[in-house]
Amino acid sequence: MAKTNLKEINRNIYDIKNKDEYEFKIKKGLTPEIIEEIAKQKNDPEWMKEFRLKALEVYNKLELPTWGPDISELNMDEIATYVKPKTKINDSWEDVPEDIKNTFDKLGIPEAEKKSLAGVGAQYDSEVVYHSMREDLKKQGVIYTDMETAVREYPELVKKHFMKCVPVTDHKFVALHGAVWSGGSFVYVPKNVKVDIPLQSYFRLNSPESGQFEHTLIIVDEGASLHFIEGCSAPKYNKVNLHAGCVELYVKENAYLRYSTIENWSKNMLNLNTKKAIVEKNAQIDWVTGSFGSKISMLYPMSILNGEGAKTEYTGISFAGKGQNLDTGFKVIHNNKNTSSVVNAKSISKNGGKCTYRSLVRINENAQNSKSSVSCESLMLDNISISDTIPVNDIRTDEVEFSHEAKIGKISDKAIFYLMSRGISEEDAKAMIVRGFAYPISKELPVEYAVEMNQLINLELEGSIG
Amino acid sequence: MKNSILEIKNLHVNAKEKEILKGIDLKINKGETHVIMGPNGSGKTTTANAILNNPMYQKTMGQIIFEQEDITNLKTDEIARKGIFMSFQLPEEIPGISVTNFLKYAKNKTTMQPVKVFQFKEEVKKYMEELNMNPKNMERSLNVGFSGGEKKKNEILQMLILNPKLAILDETDSGLDVDAIKTVSKGIEMFKTKENSILIITHNTKILHSLKVDYVHVLVDGKIVKTGDQSLAKEIEENGYNKYKNI
Numbered sequence: 149m150a151k152t153n154l155k156e157i158n159r160n161i162y163d164i165k166n167k168d169e170y171e172f173k174i175k176k177g178l179t180p181e182i183i184e185e186i187a188k189q190k191n192d193p194e195w196m197k198e199f200r201l202k203a204l205e206v207y208n209k210l211e212l213p214t215w216g217p218d219i220s221e222l223n224m225d226e227i228a229t230y231v232k233p234k235t236k237i238n239d240s241w242e243d244v245p246e247d248i249k250n251t252f253d254k255l256g257i258p259e260a261e262k263k264s265l266a267g268v269g270a271q272y273d274s275e276v277v278y279h280s281m282r283e284d285l286k287k288q289g290v291i292y293t294d295m296e297t298a299v300r301e302y303p304e305l306v307k308k309h310f311m312k313c314v315p316v317t318d319h320k321f322v323a324l325h326g327a328v329w330s331g332g333s334f335v336y337v338p339k340n341v342k343v344d345i346p347l348q349s350y351f352r353l354n355s356p357e358s359g360q361f362e363h364t365l366i367i368v369d370e371g372a373s374l375h376f377i378e379g380c381s382a383p384k385y386n387k388v389n390l391h392a393g394c395v396e397l398y399v400k401e402n403a404y405l406r407y408s409t410i411e412n413w414s415k416n417m418l419n420l421n422t423k424k425a426i427v428e429k430n431a432q433i434d435w436v437t438g439s440f441g442s443k444i445s446m447l448y449p450m451s452i453l454n455g456e457g458a459k460t461e462y463t464g465i466s467f468a469g470k471g472q473n474l475d476t477g478f479k480v481i482h483n484n485k486n487t488s489s490v491v492n493a494k495s496i497s498k499n500g501g502k503c504t505y506r507s508l509v510r511i512n513e514n515a516q517n518s519k520s521s522v523s524c525e526s527l528m529l530d531n532i533s534i535s536d537t538i539p540v541n542d543i544r545t546d547e548v549e550f551s552h553e554a555k556i557g558k559i560s561d562k563a564i565f566y567l568m569s570r571g572i573s574e575e576d577a578k579a580m581i582v583r584g585f586a587y588p589i590s591k592e593l594p595v596e597y598a599v600e601m602n603q604l605i606n607l608e609l610e611g612s613i614g
Numbered sequence: 615m616k617n618s619i620l621e622i623k624n625l626h627v628n629a630k631e632k633e634i635l636k637g638i639d640l641k642i643n644k645g646e647t648h649v650i651m652g653p654n655g656s657g658k659t660t661t662a663n664a665i666l667n668n669p670m671y672q673k674t675m676g677q678i679i680f681e682q683e684d685i686t687n688l689k690t691d692e693i694a695r696k697g698i699f700m701s702f703q704l705p706e707e708i709p710g711i712s713v714t715n716f717l718k719y720a721k722n723k724t725t726m727q728p729v730k731v732f733q734f735k736e737e738v739k740k741y742m743e744e745l746n747m748n749p750k751n752m753e754r755s756l757n758v759g760f761s762g763g764e765k766k767k768n769e770i771l772q773m774l775i776l777n778p779k780l781a782i783l784d785e786t787d788s789g790l791d792v793d794a795i796k797t798v799s800k801g802i803e804m805f806k807t808k809e810n811s812i813l814i815i816t817h818n819t820k821i822l823h824s825l826k827v828d829y830v831h832v833l834v835d836g837k838i839v840k841t842g843d844q845s846l847a848k849e850i851e852e853n854g855y856n857k858y859k860n861i
């Protein structure tokens with residue numbers, strides 16, 4: 149009897165231990181169960197659930213990137229807690245850091261939006277946006293909806309394009325994205341339809357869980373054109389500090405797409421966003437990108453110029469302050485004849501912030517008669533900030549025009565003195581110089597965004613004097 | 615007694631640890647036009663920068679009084695708002711800021727009053743015509759890619775728009791062709807009123823042919839070695855600075 153008793157006791161202990169370990173495991177890694185839970189909660193069709201599970205397998209096999217900024221602080225073991233649906237981490241307005249609240253105030257953002265941007269408010273009514281899409285666009289067959297709805301209502305279009313441009317095997321965070329994606333926008337512009345007003349995703353970034361692994365899929369069909377604007381200048385705050393979004397853009401023959409973003413993450417955020425466009429014959433994609441905020445960003449939009457005569461322009465700026473490491477840049481692959489790329493990248497660093505411009509220009513053997521011109525310029529506001537350029541130029545044919553120009557400089561004391569001699573304060577003088585430096589980028593933005601970007605620059609510069 | 619506008623007392627100034635100005639005294643009254651002449655490297659630009667308290671130059675001794683107020687250690691922008699303007703020998707290029715916006719902003723800051731847009735535009739237009747300036751330049755980035763002459767005219771335009779009490783013109787005439795010198799002199803004449811004072815800094819005398827001045831000071835090696843009237847400029851034109859160099 150005593151023996152049995154002992155056994156029972158032992159087993160009890162064993163069970164308890166087991167149970168602990170099991171819970172520990174869930175906490176430690178992503179499991180198929182968690183993914184299935186997500187799929188269920190999202191109401192995924194079967195194919196999407198399978199897709200997620202496959203992505204999970206890839207995710208578990210891939211290693212973290214070993215180049216670029218040090219992201220070792222990211223505890224991948226904790227990833228499950230990042231992605232578990234309905235993790236209620238006691239979100240409340242009181243918990244949102246003061247500096248973020250202040251920024252909201254200074255940008256003049258209404259109360260309801262503030263709360264939803266901070267991820268603590270009710271989702272901003274997305275119906276508002278759908279209704280505001282003009283009736284005539286709808287009549288012409290333009291689709292603009294959230295990604296989950298698209299998966300259910302336009303399965304053929306989505307299946308054909310979803311993570312085909314950015315395959316889950318690209319890197320570990322894309323695989324993660326494939327497994328746990330949630331939220332985002334879907335746009336389809338039918339053949340020859342010219343959308344003459346910019347579509348904006350501004351109002352629907354706001355569901356608490358959608359800001360982190362959102363998926364954007366845009367298809368601009370042959371001869372069509374679109375300007376899509378993503379994001380806003382308010383810092384998006386998440387307690388969970390990983391952002392791994394994905395943007396896939398398809399620009400079909402003779403089509404035009406302009407993709408403008410201002411990304412402004414709260415300064416605890418690791419922003420590992422993947423964006424790619426496939427550009428077909430005589431089509432064009434233009435990127436306009438402003439990167440603010442985040443603790444670490446690794447962000448390299450990419451254009452794949454597959455069709456003859458395909459074109460791309462990239463105009464981007466990043467601004468790194470204290471404790472920030474923004475590793476950004478542009479990648480372009482010239483895969484056909486007569487293709488062209490123009491890159492105009494700028495960065496600003498202050499208070500010890502670090503900006504790196506990391507780029508790739510590849511002109512393949514069959515891309516004769518192509519052109520690429522790259523210009524990057526960095527401005528450092530003091531002696532402790534860092535700025536670097538790491539370009540990779542892989543030119544595999546002789547019949548190309550290629551130029552690369554890089555300038556790194558410190559803000560000029562003489563220029564500051566010149567402006568101050570006109571009655572302008574030191575702070576304003578610096579801000580003017582920085583805004584002027586950023587002007588080639590901000591002038592590419594719709595005016596209200598340009599204004600916001602200037603406000604952001606002013607906010608970033610505040611208190612940096614002295 | 616005449617009304618003093620600027621008084622420099624025993625001013626010593628260093629640049630990078632080296633003494634450049636070695637005790638300057640200068641007094642300018644309201645409505646007067648003064649000239650500082652001197653060979654290259656004598657400290658003329660340093661003097662102008664010291665008045666506006668450019669942090670690249672350190673004052674080791676002396677005082678600068680503007681309208682009875684000690685401005686020796688005020689910040690450059692405060693000094694500008696008191697009513698001192700400097701036309702730069704080498705105006706800075708500022709990309710991404712249009713001349714119009716810059717002027718409007720500077721006007722707003724120096725007057726500390728809102729700029730009346732229509733009136734402002736008319737004023738700018740008028741002065742630009744007087745100065746033979748290309749109106750298209752107004753929308754260009756400040757001084758970026760401007761020719762030497764265009765930059766100098768742009769400085770004079772700023773002076774006319776901001777209408778300071780004292781304008782310091784550092785080598786505004788140098789590097790200009792004959793026509794441009796005439797245009798710039800015309801701009802200076804327009805600025806000269808009973809109240810406004812001018813300090814012209816130059817190493818040659820051409821601009822003085824078409825401008826009437828009250829005093830001429832000769833600056834050599836960081837010191838004012840002689841002061842006279844317009845005839846002193848003529849004398850230097852004929853004989854150069856050699857005679858003052860070994861005082």
Ligand SMILES: Nc1ncnc2c1ncn2[C@@H]1O[C@H](COP(=O)(O)OP(=O)(O)O)[C@@H](O)[C@H]1O
Nearest residue numbers: 629630634653654655656657658659660661670
């Ligand atoms: N920022 C500076 N750093 C070091 N030396 C300077 C600086 N500015 C002027 N100097 C030196 O001071 C002297 C006077 O210069 P400056 O005032 O520009 O002369 P000027 O305008 O009369 O030609 C020169 O020897 C010049 O090299």
Ligand SMILES: [Mg+2]
Nearest residue numbers: 658659703785
């Ligand atoms: Mg000089």
